[in-house]
Amino acid sequence: MRVELDEPKCVAAGQCVVVAPEVFDQRDEDGVAVVLEEHPAAELLDSVREAVAVCPAAAIRLAEL
Structure with missing residues (x-):
């Protein structure tokens, strides 16, 4: 599986970081998610x-390889 993030859709809510901090972080300057x-x-x-389920902007998806 590959994690895909649609950065322009991200609203910087940080829910992904709370749920999966090993996989996601947020940029300091604007809070937009980053895939680690x-x-x-x-x-x-x-x-x-x-x-993926809790992202309020539906900006994250899992892609099959």
Whole structure:
């Protein structure tokens, strides 16, 4: 799986960082999300799926490889 972030859609809510801090962070200057692990380990996929679900802007998706 690959984590994809549509940066222009991101509203800097930070929910992804709260749910999956190993995979997401936020830029200091504007709070927009940053993907730290584009291909997260299997044990992180549940938290990434939760981050996709809680993103208020629907800016995150998981793509099949």
